[in-house]
Amino acid sequence: MASEASTKIPLKTLSSGHDMPIVALGTFELSFDQENAKAAIIEAIKIGYRHFDTACQYGSEATLGEAIAEAVQLGLIGSRADVFVTTKQWCTDNHPDRVLPAIKTSLRNLKMDYLDLYLIHWPISMKPGPISFPLKREEVMPLDLKGVWEAMEECQKLGLTKSIGVSNFTTKKLEELFQFANIPPAVNQVELNPAWQQQKLREYCAKKGITVTAYSPLGGQLNFITPNTVLTSDVLEEIADAKGKSVAQISLRWILEQGAGIVVKSFKKERLVQNLEIFDWELTEEECAKISSIPQKKVVSTELMLAPEGSLTLVDFADIDIVEK
Ligand SMILES: NC(=O)C1=CN([C@@H]2O[C@H](COP(=O)(O)OP(=O)(O)OC[C@H]3O[C@@H](n4cnc5c(N)ncnc54)[C@H](OP(=O)(O)O)[C@@H]3O)[C@@H](O)[C@H]2O)C=CC1
Numbered sequence: 001m002a003s004e005a006s007t008k009i010p011l012k013t014l015s016s017g018h019d020m021p022i023v024a025l026g027t028f029e030l031s032f033d034q035e036n037a038k039a040a041i042i043e044a045i046k047i048g049y050r051h052f053d054t055a056c057q058y059g060s061e062a063t064l065g066e067a068i069a070e071a072v073q074l075g076l077i078g079s080r081a082d083v084f085v086t087t088k089q090w091c092t093d094n095h096p097d098r099v100l101p102a103i104k105t106s107l108r109n110l111k112m113d114y115l116d117l118y119l120i121h122w123p124i125s126m127k128p129g130p131i132s133f134p135l136k137r138e139e140v141m142p143l144d145l146k147g148v149w150e151a152m153e154e155c156q157k158l159g160l161t162k163s164i165g166v167s168n169f170t171t172k173k174l175e176e177l178f179q180f181a182n183i184p185p186a187v188n189q190v191e192l193n194p195a196w197q198q199q200k201l202r203e204y205c206a207k208k209g210i211t212v213t214a215y216s217p218l219g220g221q222l223n224f225i226t227p228n229t230v231l232t233s234d235v236l237e238e239i240a241d242a243k244g245k246s247v248a249q250i251s252l253r254w255i256l257e258q259g260a261g262i263v264v265k266s267f268k269k270e271r272l273v274q275n276l277e278i279f280d281w282e283l284t285e286e287e288c289a290k291i292s293s294i295p296q297k298k299v300v301s302t303e304l305m306l307a308p309e310g311s312l313t314l315v316d317f318a319d320i321d322i323v324e325k
C-alpha cells in the first residue's frame with residue numbers, strides 16, 4: 001500500500017457521481033522520453049498522485065499504463081482501481097463512427113478495461129486517418145458535435161469510461177452541446193492559471209455543474225515561443241516571497257481556491273513533491289486581489305504547427321471557436 005508519507009489529494013465529486021482527485025499529473029512532454037516518464041509516474045504514485053492525464057496524441061498512454069501496472073506489482077497501490085485515469089480523443093477521431101474505435105485504441109494502449117474520464121480533446125474535427133499533429137488547416141472538417149457526443153455517451157453506457165467530458169470548449173460550444181446532451185459533460189479541461197483566469201467560462205461551468213480542470217497551470221511548456229507569464233510574474237513572485245512559497249505553488253493554490261481541478265506536469269521528484277504542498281495554507285483576500293490584476297494572456301490560443309526545420313510556429317485558427325472571448 002501507499003507509504004505513510006504520501007500526500008492525500010482531496011477528491012471532487014463530478015456530476016457523474018464519481019470522485020476525481022483534484023490534482024492530476026500531466027504526461028504531455030514536447031520530447032517525450034518513455035523511460036524517464038515511466039520512472040516519474042512511479043515516483044509520483046509514491047508521493048501520492050492518484051490522477052493521471054494523458055491523450056492519444058501525447059504518445060504517453062502505453063507508458064502510463066505500464067507505470068501503473070508496475071506500481072501495482074511494487075505494492076505502491078493495490079490495483080488499477082486506486083488511480084483515476086483521464087485520456088482524450090484526438091481531432092482525427094472527432095467523427096461519430098470513430099469514437100468507439102478510438103476509446104478502444106486508448107484502452108489497448110493503456111492495457112486497461114475502463115477509463116475514469118474520456119474527453120473530446122478539442123472541438124475541432126480533422127480528416128479521418130492516423131493521428132496527425134501538427135494540424136493542417138486544409139484537413140479541418142465540420143464537427144458533428146451531436147453525433148460525436150452521442151458516441152461518447154455510448155462509451156459511458158458500455159462501461160468503457162466512468163465519466164465523459166470535453167476540453168478546450170468555450171461557453172458557446174458548451175451551449176451547443178447542452179442542446180442535445182443526455183449526459184452532461186462532467187469536466188471541461190481548459191488553459192487556466194493566474195495569467196489566463198477564464199472568469200466567464202468558470203462562472204458558466206459552475207452554473208452548469210461542470211468541473212473545470214486547469215491545464216498549463218504553470219504557464220505551460222511553450223516558453224520558447226511565448227514567454228511564460230506565470231513563472232515570471234512579478235506579482236506572483238512578490239506573494240511567493242512573502243509567504244515562503246514558490247511561484248508555482250502560488251499559482252496552483254490560486255487555481256484550487258477558484259474551485260477548479262489541476263493538471264500539472266513535472267517529471268522531477270522535487271517539483272512533484274512541491275506541487276502537492278498546496279493543501280494546508282491559503283491566500284489572503286489582498287493577495288487574491290493582486291492576482292486579479294495580473295495582465296491576461298492566453299498561450300494555447302492557436303494551434304501549433306511544426307515547421308519543417310523543427311521549430312514550432314503558431315498558426316491562427318481564430319475562426320474556429322476555441323478561445324473564450
Ligand atoms: N487539454 C489540452 O488541450 C491540454 C492539456 N494539457 C495537459 O496538462 C498538463 C499540464 O500542462 P503543461 O502544458 O504540461 O504545463 P504546466 O503548466 O503543468 O507546466 C509544466 C512546465 O513547468 C515545469 N514545472 C513543473 N513544476 C514546476 C515547479 N514547481 N517549478 C518550476 N517549474 C515547474 C515543468 O518542467 P519539468 O518537467 O522539467 O519539471 C514543465 O516544463 C499536460 O502535461 C497535459 O497533460 C496541456 C496542454 C493542453
Ligand SMILES: O=C[C@H](O)[C@@H](O)[C@@H](O)[C@H](O)C(=O)O
Pocket residue numbers: 028055300304
Ligand atoms: O505543442 C503542442 C501543443 O502543446 C499541443 O500538443 C497541446 O496543445 C495539446 O493539445 C495538449 O493537450 O498538450
